[in-house]
Amino acid sequence: MPRAGIRTLTVDVAPGVHLWSDVRGAADAPPLLLIMGAQASGLAWPEEFTDALAARHRVIRYDHRDAGRSTWSYDEQPYRITDLADDALAVLDAHGAERAHIVGMSLGGMLAQLLLADHPDRILSATLIGTCALSGRPLVEADGTETAVADLPGIDPRVLEMWARPVEDHGLGAELDRRVAHWRLLSGEELPFHADEMRERERRIIEHAGRYDVSTAHGRADHSGMERTEELARNTVPTLVTEASAEPVFPPAHARHIAQVTGNARTVAMPGMGHALPRESLGPLAGAILEHTAAASAAPAAS
Template sequence: MAKVKANGIEIEYEAVGNRNDPTLLLVMGLGAQLTIWPDSLVEGLAAKGFHVVRFDNRDVGLSSDFGAWGLPNIPDAIQKVMSGQKVDSPYHLKDMAADAVGLLDALGVDRAHMVGASMGGMIVQILAAQYPERTRSMVSIYSTSGRPGLPPGKPEALAMLGSQPEGNTREDRVLHGMKLRRVIGSPAYPMPEPELRAFVERNVDRRWYPEGAARHYLSVIASGDRVEMLKTVKVPTLVLHGEEDPLLPVECGRDVARLVPGAAIDTYPGWGHDFPKELIPTLVDRIGGFCKAAS
């Protein structure tokens, strides 16, 4: 892995594949490090003929954090939005989109296929709308337009966004991470316990930083919806969504596909809000084939 200075911050990234192949930029979600992207997905896409770049968003992993801003009051922010007040946030989703462009600039990449998951899907939607000259195509994975009135996630899944471990030990953090993964994961593809533990331990040990996740959540709240913006997207667009997503229900993905002119959408039974290994070959083929055709 490596680090670059871009958009006024430091961004940790990893690149796999031939530098001369079309670049495919992977943008991860709320509080999620680049290591949440499965290695098998990254390597599979590289084998399809892409230069695959994944990175830590600001305020997560090994990229610059905004700890000086402090811990946000999420309930207060939600109340302000509901009453039409402005929400103060150290940054917005548009700033995170600008980070992605800054990373491409630092790498000397003119255009990329923008592939984002969850909050990362929101970021690539902004990239496709506001940076079309930098965007070859967009793939929005289990994300949303943010339209008010869309079905909410399951209460137990939404509750996990603001929950904390029972204690401060490494084991408390690992058990909390395992619980989160079980709650938002795919009902049809449960991860075996040893694999789940190893996956969570890898991410806890790389960096444990829930404060950054809280500021990510604040930025989503403060940024509003992307309904009108999505109507302006002209790049080839693919929406992928699980039919059993407990965090952002499948109707959220369908809304994105309806809003973007000409967008394609695939939904998958049994898929939740994760990347089960059983679906990786299907996702590699679908994303790789779509991006090849868009090139």
């Protein structure tokens, strides 16, 4: 059952394909869409973080196709990653949001960039967390040194090794153990890791989905056609990029790269944060987003 004050809505995005979504906050507040990463349920956005944003926004979360309570459809109806950006627009449409602030994490940050590039008229502001630029332009350091995209820091080998292991079914308890170990790696080593909290969050996600198996659809989907070099360079939508010091998937240089190749973008430091949303980072992150969305909302009036 949803918590008090939270409404759920099913969104149709293709024949036989439905997305679960929920919304909280005042009905007349500016909408804010949360876009999670690959294979992740919308419930991966912690409740306390979502509630903090809902103090000023109508906050919408949703499950991607092949995640959570949405239709697991890839094997019967393959899709492209770019289709998931269209899904995000469909969620906004279903919730009556003509324009919205968007916050994307990991793959969700890439989908947010696709929206910035292809549908800027729908976006009030964007926040990108733990992701990489959909641009072919190099990173240019302060001393003029250029680093090609292919030479930017890569994923921590320990994370790659874990991702390469096949996920076998050894029961619910073993799957919870695996997920906690995964999040321990993704969290980095600068902040305490709260294993019990993460285990409980994953237990709620599994209960929400009604299953504990893991889809590989987003890894198998066609990732071509995502580069938006010129469109991002022309971006005028206010864009905030988190620079997490302990990020093991897209190390801090990627945040600086996004901000450099994207028009009207800036970084905000998230000390100690990795490729996860730990307790210690939720307040600073929500505060930074709310400051960003407030400034973006005020900008048209100021001009």
